[in-house]
Amino acid sequence: MVLLGACSTPSAPGGADFQPGAPGAGDPYFPTYGNGGYNVAGYDLNLRYDPGTKALRGTATITAAATQDLSRFDLDLAHLAASKVTVDGAVATSAAQGNELVITPTAGIRKNRTFTAVIDYGGTPTQLANKSLGDGGWLSTADGAIALGQPESASTWFPVNDHPSDKATFKLAMTVPDGLTVLSIGVPGPKTSTGGWTTWRWTESSPLASYLSTVIIGKYRMSTTTHDGKPMITAVPDSLPADGPAAKSLARTGEIADFLATQFGPYPFDAYGGIVVNDDRIRYALETQSRPTYSQSFFADDPDSVVIAHELAHQWFGDSVALDRWQDIWLNEGFATYAEWLWQEHAGTDTMKAIFDRTYHGFDWSQTPGNPGVEHLFGDAVYSRGGMTVYALRETIGDAAFARLLTTWTSTYRDGNADTAELIKMAEQVSGKNLGTFFQDWLYGKTAPPRP
Numbered sequence: 201m202v203l204l205g206a207c208s209t210p211s212a213p214g215g216a217d218f219q220p221g222a223p224g225a226g227d228p229y230f231p232t233y234g235n236g237g238y239n240v241a242g243y244d245l246n247l248r249y250d251p252g253t254k255a256l257r258g259t260a261t262i263t264a265a266a267t268q269d270l271s272r273f274d275l276d277l278a279h280l281a282a283s284k285v286t287v288d289g290a291v292a293t294s295a296a297q298g299n300e301l302v303i304t305p306t307a308g309i310r311k312n313r314t315f316t317a318v319i320d321y322g323g324t325p326t327q328l329a330n331k332s333l334g335d336g337g338w339l340s341t342a343d344g345a346i347a348l349g350q351p352e353s354a355s356t357w358f359p360v361n362d363h364p365s366d367k368a369t370f371k372l373a374m375t376v377p378d379g380l381t382v383l384s385i386g387v388p389g390p391k392t393s394t395g396g397w398t399t400w401r402w403t404e405s406s407p408l409a410s411y412l413s414t415v416i417i418g419k420y421r422m423s424t425t426t427h428d429g430k431p432m433i434t435a436v437p438d439s440l441p442a443d444g445p446a447a448k449s450l451a452r453t454g455e456i457a458d459f460l461a462t463q464f465g466p467y468p469f470d471a472y473g474g475i476v477v478n479d480d481r482i483r484y485a486l487e488t489q490s491r492p493t494y495s496q497s498f499f500a501d502d503p504d505s506v507v508i509a510h511e512l513a514h515q516w517f518g519d520s521v522a523l524d525r526w527q528d529i530w531l532n533e534g535f536a537t538y539a540e541w542l543w544q545e546h547a548g549t550d551t552m553k554a555i556f557d558r559t560y561h562g563f564d565w566s567q568t569p570g571n572p573g574v575e576h577l578f579g580d581a582v583y584s585r586g587g588m589t590v591y592a593l594r595e596t597i598g599d600a601a602f603a604r605l606l607t608t609w610t611s612t613y614r615d616g617n618a619d620t621a622e623l624i625k626m627a628e629q630v631s632g633k634n635l636g637t638f639f640q641d642w643l644y645g646k647t648a649p650p651r652p
């Protein structure tokens with residue numbers, strides 16, 4: 201990263217030593233993701249997208265607090281340009297450096313001070329260049345767009361501290377031509393139309409990791425109901441039948457969320473739902489917060505409730521309790537895989553023990569879930585061995601301690617972040633057992649761990 205030079209370290213009374221925020225959050229797997237020097241509290245986006253020209257433009261208002269005496273700071277923003285930036289109302293200097301927007305306020309920002317950055321920006325959003333983990337980022341479609349992807353996607357459509365360790369609330373007003381639908385996360389707000397354009401509004405008031413945001417624009421059949429007193433929004437593309445397997449699967453969202461709540465504790469968000477997308481580039485489902493997004497390929501022939509159980513389980517494991525660092529991805533996927541098995545047992549189609557036995561038999565133990573490496577972030581060890589780890593833990597500490605662990609975990613770290621060491625510590629506390637060897641074998645061992 202090239203330093204800007206002379207103007208970067210304003211002096212201030214009181215001996216403050218203003219320094220630039222780091223250009224990355226320091227994640228060993230993805231050192232350039234996110235940034236240092238501040239924590240975002242909320243994103244408020246007011247955007248307009250024209251599918252005819254594929255141009256996105258608008259304003260991002262970001263409320264944040266400095267975590268150091270800050271002379272300048274970065275936001276992640278890929279392929280889009282800022283035209284004007286203010287910090288606390290004063291025009292700031294900004295410069296694009298690769299996928300970073302470097303902002304230098306006229307005066308340094310004191311540690312712990314809250315500040316507001318307003319960024320006018322726009323351009324033609326595109327995908328991220330790195331597709332090793334699947335298509336991610338902004339995908340333009342025939343009638344709109346889909347912004348989706350893990351481990352990063354948000355920086356392709358708004359300036360963001362793009363790392364899950366900095367969770368923030370999210371508010372979106374998106375203006376599109378009349379006749380198109382704008383889907384996103386959280387609770388829907390009022391819809392207004394003027395001059396052939398309609399503004400859709402969505403608010404997610406529980407803080408989220410940035411990759412759990414989404415916006416989906418196009419021709420969709422949206423259904424709005426309530427579940428347990430909260431909005432339930434589901435949507436399938438017009439290109440799919442209104443009562444086909446995709447719609448039938450989404451219709452089970454409330455029932456499955458209620459079942460998971462009996463295991464994991466109260467549902468953590470203000471809204472429910474699910475969105476199906478029909479686009480060959482998206483061959484995955486993602487646990488976008490309060491409203492997962494599913495590729496229609498899961499429902500090509502028949503309804504699939506197991507994938508719904510997986511993504512809904514993430515609302516507790518991954519969304520409400522989010523990662524501190526990407527290495528701990530098994531905390532998300534292991535528990536979501538365990539939830540798939542739990543749901544199959546509940547539905548009477550299989551048993552947990554039979555699934556465990558089949559998965560354990562002949563498994564390739566050379567890959568580990570505890571430190572899978574970037575290239576195996578979404579590998580079988582993270583999912584299947586992660587799920588087996590959770591089941592083996594339950595068998596080792598017993599059902600009562602395991603049930604206490606699940607609800608204590610989801611309430612203690614609700615709306616926050618956690619890591620593997622914190623899970624091990626809590627499992628030892630609730631069970632009164634020393635579990636060091638157990639977790640070493642299951643998360644990091646290269647040979648078959650002892651069966652529970």
Ligand SMILES: [Zn+2]
Pocket residue numbers: 510514532533536
């Ligand atoms: Zn998952």
